[in-house]
Amino acid sequence: MQPETRDLTLGFIPLIDAAPLAVAREQGFFETEGLNVRLSREASWANIRDKLCVGSLHGAHMLAPMSLAISLGLNGIRTPLVSSFSLSLNGNAITISNSLREQLKNLNPEALASAHQSVISLKQIIDSRRREGQAPLTFAMVYPYSCHNYLLRYWLAAGGINPDEDVNLVVIPPPQMVSQLAAGRIDGLCVGEPWNQVAAARGYGTILLKGYQIWQNAPEKVLALRADWAQEHPHTHQALLRALLAASRWLADDRHRDETVAMLSQPQYLDLPPEPIAAGLKTGGHVFYRYCANFPWRSQAIWLLSQMIRWGQIGQTLDPEALAASVYRSDWYREACAAADIPCPSVDHKPEGVHVSEWQLESLTLGPDRFLDGREFDPAKMLDYVADADIASIHPALENTRQQ
């Protein structure tokens, strides 16, 4: 099948999890599929959104929740997007300033040992600051519609901290996190690798916990396309998905790790020394291919929607299943897998938060998926899940839904 167009421009933000795009280009997987792809490094998620929505980018490395938010019209002008391909699982960490680390350690030496202990001690610090009339602690994340925002909030709320009232949450782009931490403007941050490692290597902070400790094998970035473009270019889209499948499989081979690090450290990608990138791949625990990492699980899209509702980002009633189905086009992913002879799940949902170790689904091996507090998520009961949360800031327009 001839692709409708061969020339494509794909946008990305300098992060390790943009690796599948870099590999597909550098290792010739795009070329094998007859595609001529230009990769465009972008300065902000807002730029990615604007350029994708108006068509100056054909596709982009995108925060998974952003594809849903844009499709819903929460973020800029409403533009239906599709993401048929998950680029990676995990990859984030929470880093705290040296001074906050000292305070935690003095309070409880065990505080640095576990996600649960750390947040309990953090709450004590926050409470005592409030009693003494000190300013609230400031935490940074990369974007309101990001897994970083939801993981950070999940962790805080699990320790009884209300992220909208007890701390000051700000948005800072990944490369700027390091200088903001160095300048003492933020006390903690949640960002994708290698930026935690860069901050730690320069002595500005300590990595307190990995995203994996909050939600094991959490979804992270997707390949996002405009839905109308994908409809009009089915063969190009399939070629793109096959190239990314090949790149992801290549990345999963540990023998390619050094080459991956060298590739990403180049100026056109991360423009950083190899050391923090190599270290970032370890703390990030990125999964690029194993555990069906590329499959667009609608259950995960619905979990992301649950967090948007929990934190007041959605003020309209919606049909989560219909939205997830329109954005997470698993049918197109399966088509690419069939052509590449790669096995993939026949179902679109899985229970989230129930597996402590690897498990089998239809002869496929999937990874652990527990949340830090052990809560389970049934995508069919999303509203109950939100209603059960102790700490939430639900939009008043949805409060009635919550009571039902």
Place this chain on the structure above:
Amino acid sequence: MSNNQLKIILIDEQPERFEILDNALREQGHEIVARISASEDIIATVERTQPDIIIVDLESPGRDTLESMQAINRDRPRPIVMFTNDGDSATIERAVKSGVSAYIVDGLSPERIRPILDVAMHRFREYQQLRNELEQTRMQLTERKLIEKAKGILMKKRGLDEDQAYQSLRKMAMDRNLKLSELARSIIAAAELLE
């Protein structure tokens, strides 16, 4: 200071690119209250200098920070004007125009700055009006919820039906010269105290 003079923050990553803009704005009598890059503290600078307008380089990573400041309304929202020098401007312009409060142009020719600032301010005011209306709707929803809750309390405590409870609320509010939602709030607070 006359109405036409604006307090402006410039956020740029390549200072030489904004030099011409900086000069032109000063010549027109505007005040550049800060000129920073994204690695500096955008949030504190905006809070400290209280600009009328923010001009940002499209290629500045600071865009995400600025947008989130607008969204959460931590600070008084203000128009953001984006400038770009690259060939993307025509398409981006369409996106921005249909968006909220920003305006964009390619190139930094001084003679075009004035109309751009005017358009940006105008569009921003229109948007703010819309936003205020939305905020009002949100407030009304919260108020309605309070009233429902207070009504429920009266129904339970005094064995009234829904209509009686509502009439009784209205009368109490009128007698005390309070808004219905204010009265509802105090009834709920009192009920919580008694529990």
